[in-house]
Amino acid sequence: MRFDLSVYVLIDPDQACGHDPVALARAAAAGGATLIQLRDKRGAIRPAIELARALTAALAPLGVPLLVNDRVDVAMAAGADGVHLGQDDMDPATARRLLGPRAIIGQSVKTAAHAAALPLGAVDYAAVGGVFATLSKHNPEPPLGLAGLAERIAGLRARKAGLPVVAIAGIDAANAGDVIRAGADGVAVISAVAKAADPAVAVAAIRRAIEEARGAR
Template sequence: MKYELYVITDEALSGGLPHEVIAERAVRGGADVIQLRDKSRSCRDLVRIGRRILSVTGPAGTGFIVNDRLDVALACGADGVHLGQGDLRPGVARQIAPPGFVIGVSVSSVEEAVSAEEEGADYVVISPVFSTGSKYDAGPGLGPALIREIRMNVTVPVLAIGGIGPENVCDVIDAGADGVAVISAVVAQPDITAAARRLASLIEGRKRAGDADRKRQS
């Protein structure tokens, strides 16, 4: 799975657009992964919504992840689940999930990242890199330096989330992130597709420039 632009749905920040509409517009803009995040819906509703999102992501070849809820992810046929530090441990989820199921984990330290990889996580998300209002429980920004530290200590893809937008996404990629996870920078914008396309282009361009620099130095 490609992780460069990972978009997390949020109906409140989208001005009331349904999760599946957010997903469809973000996919058109080049999102590599869509995460369904909704802490207020019932399990039944989330499964129904998840199946609608899958009908968008599947044909496009875009990854589909469910936040927190392994049961929902399995029931709706998602590609994987994303777990926080207070959720089911990735090692336990790995025992339950079928082969090829993707497990991501939020981390805020090198130790948490290393532990997540050892327990079978397929990717880690450093949260939050910058202070953000999108997640009330995220805490203060940890800074790009942590991206470099974690990148040196794990082999799985490293993503960053929290306060990331067009103005600083290149700094995050330069620090060693394989990609970024965003909410407001795409979902809260008047044109979700255009916002996703702009971020995807910035990430791709920065990675291409970085590859060129490394070739010149080698």
């Protein structure tokens, strides 16, 4: 399935800052989000499936794919477009076998070892984490920074030319352009959107920053 990592918005029901998660996803799509991920760390599968189904129903008519973080079973139950897998989740090759060739499958890459082990035959993109300091997740490692990000992306693309890469952690409209100039195809955001009074406006600002950086590249 075709996908666009440009503005990849994560919807976390525990970090929605009072927004309804489905309304937040709709607002993100209206603001120009190109991909949406359900990041549900609550731990119970039934509410996760219910939310994934509501998001799929809301986003499918808008043409914005929905990926599910961590849980292949939730993605399958809800008919989502794919999964985003951490290093401790189901391995991408097994997920590919269960989800089929059309599913979008990404994996988190936080270390050089992860980058070297990324299963290129099974994943559609890599999400390079820890770019900046973030409040959305506890990261024990120091941030990569822009130079570290560029280096990590170069390492991944030395393994596979043109591998789609999205960057995550601490990204907002003010630094999204720098991330694109460092070589990422897109930015993944949580709090920059959830904390905004108007999430659609926040997404639109990030999208504009990305387009300006691409124009200048």
